[in-house]
Amino acid sequence: MRTHSIGKRVQLRQRASAGMLSALMAAVLLSAGVLAIDFGKVWALHGDLQNAADAAALAGAGALGPAYPRPDWSRARTLATLAVSLNSTAAPKLAVERIQTGYWNIAQPRASLRPNGIAPTANDRPAIMVTVSHAPTDQSGVPGRLLASLLAMAHIPVSATAVAVIAVADHAAAGTVFPLAIPACLYDAYWDSANARPRNNPATGRPFILKIGAAYRHGACPSGQWTSFETDAQSASQLRELIASGNPTGISTGDSIWIQPGASAPGNAVPSAPQDLLLPVVASLDGHRAAPIVAFAPFRLTGPATHGGQYIEGHFIAADAARQRASGAALASPALVR
Numbered sequence: 201m202r203t204h205s206i207g208k209r210v211q212l213r214q215r216a217s218a219g220m221l222s223a224l225m226a227a228v229l230l231s232a233g234v235l236a237i238d239f240g241k242v243w244a245l246h247g248d249l250q251n252a253a254d255a256a257a258l259a260g261a262g263a264l265g266p267a268y269p270r271p272d273w274s275r276a277r278t279l280a281t282l283a284v285s286l287n288s289t290a291a292p293k294l295a296v297e298r299i300q301t302g303y304w305n306i307a308q309p310r311a312s313l314r315p316n317g318i319a320p321t322a323n324d325r326p327a328i329m330v331t332v333s334h335a336p337t338d339q340s341g342v343p344g345r346l347l348a349s350l351l352a353m354a355h356i357p358v359s360a361t362a363v364a365v366i367a368v369a370d371h372a373a374a375g376t377v378f379p380l381a382i383p384a385c386l387y388d389a390y391w392d393s394a395n396a397r398p399r400n401n402p403a404t405g406r407p408f409i410l411k412i413g414a415a416y417r418h419g420a421c422p423s424g425q426w427t428s429f430e431t432d433a434q435s436a437s438q439l440r441e442l443i444a445s446g447n448p449t450g451i452s453t454g455d456s457i458w459i460q461p462g463a464s465a466p467g468n469a470v471p472s473a474p475q476d477l478l479l480p481v482v483a484s485l486d487g488h489r490a491a492p493i494v495a496f497a498p499f500r501l502t503g504p505a506t507h508g509g510q511y512i513e514g515h516f517i518a519a520d521a522a523r524q525r526a527s528g529a530a531l532a533s534p535a536l537v538r
Contacts, residue, residue: 271326297332304537371450374450380412381425432458433460434460458490459488499516
């Protein structure tokens with residue numbers, strides 16, 4: 201009888217252990233399921249946040265373009281905030297975590313936002329950075345609380361950031377660009393990128409008069425070199441054809457054009473003044489090579505070309521016919537860079 205009693209107790213213990221193990225396994229499986237569901241919700245929420253950040257940055261960048269005399273930083277922030285509120289109709293609500301304005305260097309793959317008080321260079325574009333976030337609450341079912349009811353885990357913060365710039369004259373249609381390239385150092389010295397207009401000579405109150413051509417320098421900066429655009433050609437006849445007809449195909453910032461330091465002067469093929477031109481700006485004029493375009497400069501030819509057409513004389517212009525020769529859609533088109 202005693203042996204039978206011991207065996208019965210063993211069986212009961214085994215059954216209890218099996219029940220506890222089953223309950224534990226069920227809890228583990230339930231936890232894994234909840235975890236997967238919550239991570240799915242967080243992932244979906246992050247996509248919504250990124251879309252909201254992108255839309256807000258693009259909306260804000262609309263106040264940084266040529267429609268304004270200079271970038272309207274305050275209006276850009278207002279438009280970005282409004283865009284986030286329009287994307288917050290569904291629960292959970294979206295919130296603006298941070299909005300920053302400044303300049304973004306489009307030539308640097310890992311650029312960071314520079315203060316809006318700097319003197320921008322040819323590669324700097326007015327920009328706005330928007331970070332949108334959602335701080336989880338105690339509401340039931342809010343994404344970001346992973347197994348909080350079971351394990352008292354902390355919230356997972358979720359946010360998304362986007363940067364948009366306004367690109368001015370980043371494309372020029374065929375036949376609109378004069379084949380004389382200028383270096384970025386010259387453009388930065390005589391063009392006010394913050395206000396999208398030429399810098400004035402304090403002595404005259406008017407834009408600086410420049411001589412653009414291989415024979416001249418402005419300080420330590422060369423003034424210009426002939427370019428054959430995307431085809432490597434150095435003959436005088438080919439250069440005269442480009443002077444008469446402009447770039448054969450549409451070109452954009454980032455495209456490379458050939459610098460021709462050994463090209464012959466085109467003589468009287470240079471157009472007569474006054475005339476508005478669009479000049480390509482490249483990072484450097486060093487050597488016979490292909491150099492990427494960083495900007496387009498509107499330039500007014502004011503004086504007759506001399507010395508066999510070795511240079512042209514004139515000054516930069518703002519909001520003029522030469523600028524409108526570039527692709528109109530590109531002039532005020534916001535673009536995401538991050």
